[in-house]
Amino acid sequence: MPADLPKGFPEPTDIGTIEVKKYPHYRAVTYRHQGDLTVATRMAFNPLFQHISTNNIAMTTPVEARYLQEGSWEETSAADVSFLYSQPEINPQTVDADVTVTDTPEMMVVSIGIQGPYTWESYQIHLDKLKDWLQQHPEYQIFGPPRRLFYNSPMTPPYLKYSEVQIPITPR
Template structure:
């Protein structure tokens, strides 16, 4: 596994639900419209080309935020995160944007296994059920998934997290 961006908390253990704080961070983002199950696959090449052409090292996790504006418009923002928020790329291709994300608090669940859409949906529902039991927290943003392993990692060994921003 590659290194985490500066100040990132360690991944949430498998099956555990916890509240975590993230520092502000910077990354390169690809906006995908359409079938959300294809978002990370479609984003990989433009994001990889960006970090390669700018000599920026790969970090984990890869972040996917799922934005649903309506029943007919599905969007996802997929980001490769920079190791330091001060990194400024020399070249930015037209199909990606450099994005800064402010500090955030999330509720998170750790997952081991294939990066399927069904797994995402199941674990997102577990977080929503947990939040119903914890009314002291309010959802303040779109859910996201953090992917920690390369495509070459065996499916049963892959690790990810599903998170919901809260306050």
């Protein structure tokens, strides 16, 4: 990984493995993208990078994309894309109007590790694998919209890129 994980974050899930993980409370700078979700992270990069550069905040990995609910969690037309701060105590000096500072409480997720291009098709395929896993594990219920964690820079060759698809869950 080219950058550090935020304080208390678990290690990435192994490629092809499905596991339940817990995340601590964390803070991030977030850009909301409306419309075509296949370009959400690309559209968010400049405003997010400008924010951390202006505030002298170190880049961490991963970048998070949450696919937001409208009705059911499968009907998305917006995404919140975030650069995560290394510690939840960081308070930026300035925040431009096109981004917000967000706090995410502790959460439990079911996660699958992926190696390969950051395509929308890959996201959908792996999200379906997590939905199938949840069908086989009724002891958990969905507790929020799905998200994807991206661990590599745009300069990384697509076949080497690593990401995770996750669904927030809670015990029944």
